[in-house]
Amino acid sequence: MTAHYQPDWSPLQPGFWPDVFGNEHPVAIEVGPGLGEFLQAISQAEPTWNFFAVEQDGKRATAVQRRIDRHQLINARVVWAPAEYVLSLLPGASVDRFHIQFPDPWWKRRHHRRRLMTRAFVAELRRTLKMESTIEFVSDVEDYFAMAQELLNADPDLSEVPTSPELLATTSFARKAAARGWKISASSHRKIR
Numbered sequence: 418m419t420a421h422y423q424p425d426w427s428p429l430q431p432g433f434w435p436d437v438f439g440n441e442h443p444v445a446i447e448v449g450p451g452l453g454e455f456l457q458a459i460s461q462a463e464p465t466w467n468f469f470a471v472e473q474d475g476k477r478a479t480a481v482q483r484r485i486d487r488h489q490l491i492n493a494r495v496v497w498a499p500a501e502y503v504l505s506l507l508p509g510a511s512v513d514r515f516h517i518q519f520p521d522p523w524w525k526r527r528h529h530r531r532r533l534m535t536r537a538f539v540a541e542l543r544r545t546l547k548m549e550s551t552i553e554f555v556s557d558v559e560d561y562f563a564m565a566q567e568l569l570n571a572d573p574d575l576s577e578v579p580t581s582p583e584l585l586a587t588t589s590f591a592r593k594a595a596a597r598g599w600k601i602s603a604s605s606h607r608k609i610r
């Protein structure tokens with residue numbers, strides 16, 4: 418098994434992605450890939466894109482790396498780190514798409530502050546996103562989805578656009594939600610200025 422991709426943790430300079438992937442293809446970041454099912458599916462479906470997954474749980478990051486190795490996903494990488502930290506290292510306008518699928522719901526109200534989607538995180542998504550690029554968001558938790566939409570829609574530099582069904586996840590979380598009869602909601606927001 419190859420090691421997780423380990424950048425030196427210093428702010429990255431514009432134009433660093435070709436050093437990571439060895440080509441100039443557009444780069445999508447998946448925040449919280451879990452076991453990497455979506456990462457595998459999308460990196461195989463879109464060979465002319467690169468996919469950079471950021472997973473804060475070490476065991477899951479290792480599972481994703483194993484999947485990358487097993488399936489020889491040459492256009493996929495995973496790092497073990499909190500996404501907030503990785504994004505803080507990225508130059509502005511350096512990402513061609515974000516995927517956030519089924520973020521941890523943190524059901525209890527007193528735990529809501531641990532949720533990934535905050536005003537500050539949305540500002541970082543927007544800062545690092547290239548113009549005309551999108552944030553693809555999926556959740557099966559109604560109030561979390563509504564809260565995330567409020568944050569995304571409140572940003573004047575982002576505009577909601579129709580979602581593309583081929584960008585949706587078919588992960589264990591998606592299957593569980595469907596089996597429970599939960600509604601899966603998806604949104605897409607484009608950076609417009």
Ligand SMILES: C[S@@+](CC[C@H](N)C(=O)[O-])C[C@H]1O[C@@H](n2cnc3c(N)ncnc32)[C@H](O)[C@@H]1O
Nearest residue numbers: 449450451472473474499500518519521588590
């Ligand atoms: C509910 S799981 C969903 C996994 C996957 N997206 C899927 O649909 O199967 C949420 C994942 O996000 C990861 N995660 C949560 N907060 C994170 C953060 N701040 N940075 C990176 N990963 C995070 C968790 O460790 C977990 O693997």
